[in-house]
Amino acid sequence: MLGLKKADLRLFLIVVGLVVFAPFLLNPFPESVGMAQFNAGYPDLMQKLVIFGIFAVGYNILFGLTGYLSFGHAAFLGVGSYSGVWMMKLLTMNVIPALIVSVIAAGLFSLLIGYVSLRRTGIYFSILTLAFAQMCYSLAYSVLTPITGGETGLTLSLSDPRILGAAQAADGNIPAAHIFGLGMGESAELVLGDWSFTFNVGYYLSGIVMLVAFYLAIRLFRSPFGLMLRAIKSNQTRMSYTGLNPRPYALAAFVISGMYAGLAGGLMVAMDPLAGAERMLWTASGEVVLMTILGGAGTLIGPILGAGVIVYLESIISTINSSVLHGWFNALPDWLENTLVNIMYPFVGSGWHLTLGLVFMLVVIFLPGGIVEGGKRIAGVFKRNRAEPSGDIKKSAEPGE
Amino acid sequence: MGILEVKGLNKRFGGLQALGDVNLEVQESTCHAIIGPNGAGKSTLLNCLVGKLMPDSGTVMFQGKDVLGCKPHEINQMGISRVFQTPEIFADQTVLENVLIPCFAGRDGSFRMRAFESIGSEVDIISQAEEMLREVGMHKKTDMLAGSLSRGDKRRLEMAMSLVQQPKLLLLDEPTAGMSRADTNNTIGLLKEIRTSRNITMAIIEHDMHVVFSLADVITVLAQGKILVEDIPENIKGHPKVREAYLGDAEV
Numbered sequence: 266m267l268g269l270k271k272a273d274l275r276l277f278l279i280v281v282g283l284v285v286f287a288p289f290l291l292n293p294f295p296e297s298v299g300m301a302q303f304n305a306g307y308p309d310l311m312q313k314l315v316i317f318g319i320f321a322v323g324y325n326i327l328f329g330l331t332g333y334l335s336f337g338h339a340a341f342l343g344v345g346s347y348s349g350v351w352m353m354k355l356l357t358m359n360v361i362p363a364l365i366v367s368v369i370a371a372g373l374f375s376l377l378i379g380y381v382s383l384r385r386t387g388i389y390f391s392i393l394t395l396a397f398a399q400m401c402y403s404l405a406y407s408v409l410t411p412i413t414g415g416e417t418g419l420t421l422s423l424s425d426p427r428i429l430g431a432a433q434a435a436d437g438n439i440p441a442a443h444i445f446g447l448g449m450g451e452s453a454e455l456v457l458g459d460w461s462f463t464f465n466v467g468y469y470l471s472g473i474v475m476l477v478a479f480y481l482a483i484r485l486f487r488s489p490f491g492l493m494l495r496a497i498k499s500n501q502t503r504m505s506y507t508g509l510n511p512r513p514y515a516l517a518a519f520v521i522s523g524m525y526a527g528l529a530g531g532l533m534v535a536m537d538p539l540a541g542a543e544r545m546l547w548t549a550s551g552e553v554v555l556m557t558i559l560g561g562a563g564t565l566i567g568p569i570l571g572a573g574v575i576v577y578l579e580s581i582i583s584t585i586n587s588s589v590l591h592g593w594f595n596a597l598p599d600w601l602e603n604t605l606v607n608i609m610y611p612f613v614g615s616g617w618h619l620t621l622g623l624v625f626m627l628v629v630i631f632l633p634g635g636i637v638e639g640g641k642r643i644a645g646v647f648k649r650n651r652a653e654p655s656g657d658i659k660k661s662a663e664p665g666e
Numbered sequence: 667m668g669i670l671e672v673k674g675l676n677k678r679f680g681g682l683q684a685l686g687d688v689n690l691e692v693q694e695s696t697c698h699a700i701i702g703p704n705g706a707g708k709s710t711l712l713n714c715l716v717g718k719l720m721p722d723s724g725t726v727m728f729q730g731k732d733v734l735g736c737k738p739h740e741i742n743q744m745g746i747s748r749v750f751q752t753p754e755i756f757a758d759q760t761v762l763e764n765v766l767i768p769c770f771a772g773r774d775g776s777f778r779m780r781a782f783e784s785i786g787s788e789v790d791i792i793s794q795a796e797e798m799l800r801e802v803g804m805h806k807k808t809d810m811l812a813g814s815l816s817r818g819d820k821r822r823l824e825m826a827m828s829l830v831q832q833p834k835l836l837l838l839d840e841p842t843a844g845m846s847r848a849d850t851n852n853t854i855g856l857l858k859e860i861r862t863s864r865n866i867t868m869a870i871i872e873h874d875m876h877v878v879f880s881l882a883d884v885i886t887v888l889a890q891g892k893i894l895v896e897d898i899p900e901n902i903k904g905h906p907k908v909r910e911a912y913l914g915d916a917e918v
């Protein structure tokens with residue numbers, strides 16, 4: 266079905282399920298208990314989860330398949346964001362044209378940067394992409410202020426010359442981003458006893474876009490083109506002596522991943538029409554590298570998991586402060602409570618990067634294949650346990666396609 | 667006129683003359699062996715033919731077309747395929763995928779974006795690859811990672827990758843080095859069979875004289891970058907110059 270093999274289809278349907286039911290899945294704790302702290306089912310965070318999922322899925326096409334480690338992909342995200350805002354300023358508050366233009370602009374941009382950077386491989390390639398991204402950041406931050414809004418960032422204003430649509434909404438405010446009239450900020454609320462679940466238009470739009478992006482990535486992974494990208498990582502020498510030109514393959518992968526980044530950037534401004542230069546900073550590029558490696562580079566689902574974990578950790582851990590910590594350990598004797606709080610304090614709040622660093626180190630050292638490898642190992646243990654009693658019952662033949 | 671014509675090839679590495687005025691003509695449908703002691707410049711000669719090295723001077727014509735200055739993938743697409751002295755394979759991929767890649771390269775050329783077709787639906791290509799793997803006796807290992815194969819199997823795999831392209835000229839750099847006697851004999855059989863059934867011209871570098879004399883129609887002896895003699899196998903066997911060059915390096 267959908268041109269996918271059985272295992273891929275199952276994976277895709279699981280992701281569809283996760284996206285559709287995320288408002289429930291991410292809000293497991295009732296509002297009143299302290300654990301509600303760990304709920305993630307609110308629109309902002311859910312949007313961020315899927316948008317970074319797109320970014321990482323795209324990045325994985327380059328890094329996971331070809332092995333080219335780019336440190337500049339945030340630049341394409343930034344280009345996507347700026348062009349998205351400009352479309353909303355100039356054309357319409359409907360997000361569709363904004364998204365399309367974001368993808369195209371990021372694609373063109375990555376074609377340029379990729380063409381130059383791919384003249385080198387390995388560490389030199391990485392450094393070239395890093396240099397380009399930092400140049401873009403500086404340009405956006407200062408030189409190109411008329412286009413990018415410089416330090417303050419690019420925002421909508423009441424005097425935008427919007428061709429299709431009014432400069433001001435009926436209430437005199439800046440009009441809201443929408444898709445054919447359905448506002449991105451609109452939400453439906455479902456209250457069940459102590460639980461409340463929010464279903465947000467923006468989230469579901471981003472979710473659908475992510476599913477399409479993920480589906481295309483699966484197709485690409487299983488295609489002859491995907492095979493060639495893997496060949497680049499495996500042995501470029503053999504590839505050229507087999508009659509294949511690695512350069513355009515790598516460039517195509519670079520541009521595709523740049524377009525995914527642009528799409529993510531476009532979605533960000535569709536949810537919140539503000540684009541700042543810091544979105545292009547090298548730390549932002551590094552973040553998507555972390556996401557991909559943490560989840561499992563070169564695997565289908567890995568980048569989505571990695572993005573999920575990092576975005577979740579960032580927003581949940583960074584809201585924990587010392588009074589929350591004290592609340593947790595209230596029941597303990599004072600001296601123990603204080604010691605524990607003192608130990609944990611540097612790792613929460615603004616120190617969440619410390620936690621991230623720790624998690625990342627642990628994963629890279631003990632699970633070089635990322636979360637996906639961890640999952641496989643656990644599944645392997647279960648399978649062995651199950652296989653022992655049932656013995657040689659069957660190895661069910663999977664029907665092709 | 668030969669399918670491959672090499673004229674006046676020179677290559678220096680610093681002070682070392684790796685190739686000195688090498689002239690070579692490989693006739694279509696023959697097996698041309700190049701032998702010589704270690705460091706004679708045999709691999710360097712191949713490197714100049716496939717675009718890995720640029721010679722300092724000389725010309726290389728393949729089917730009347732100039733090869734020098736072309737990129738390796740362009741030369742391969744012209745019909746020259748090479749098996750390396752140390753196996754070059756796609757170590758992270760399965761044995762089957764290793765053979766699929768040259769199949770796609772043969773059908774789709776040096777670049778083609780087929781990002782939405784599924785490999786699984788390329789029935790022709792897959793059966794072509796499987797057929798090739800059966801011929802080299804590796805059909806039971808199709809799902810293994812190529813990197814985990816034994817050295818001899820890596821060589822056979824690389825040979826399969828070259829053969830499946832149906833090249834006009836196949837360049838083999840010590841294809842049986844590191845193989846057991848039995849595997850060597852299998853390889854000889856395979857190459858003989860391929861020659862008669864597919865009409866592939868071969869140039870083979872080999873230290874194993876058993877292999878050389880089983881396959882070669884013509885033998886060129888290279889020593890210190892220069893061609894000593896070129897003749898049919900019967901005349902090479904007892905040639906004094908060849909003995910001198912090898913100095914007991916191998917019994918000729």
Ligand SMILES: Nc1ncnc2c1ncn2[C@@H]1O[C@H](COP(=O)(O)OP(=O)(O)OP(=O)(O)O)[C@@H](O)[C@H]1O
Pocket residue numbers: 679682684702703704705706707708709710711751
């Ligand atoms: N890239 C290179 N840079 C410098 N010197 C080289 C290079 N390649 C080969 N040489 C030198 O050129 C000479 C010829 O090397 P080549 O590999 O062609 O020998 P060969 O005949 O293939 O020997 P063998 O039988 O050991 O494979 C050697 O002395 C080698 O050290």
Ligand SMILES: [Mg+2]
Pocket residue numbers: 708709710751839
């Ligand atoms: Mg050699």
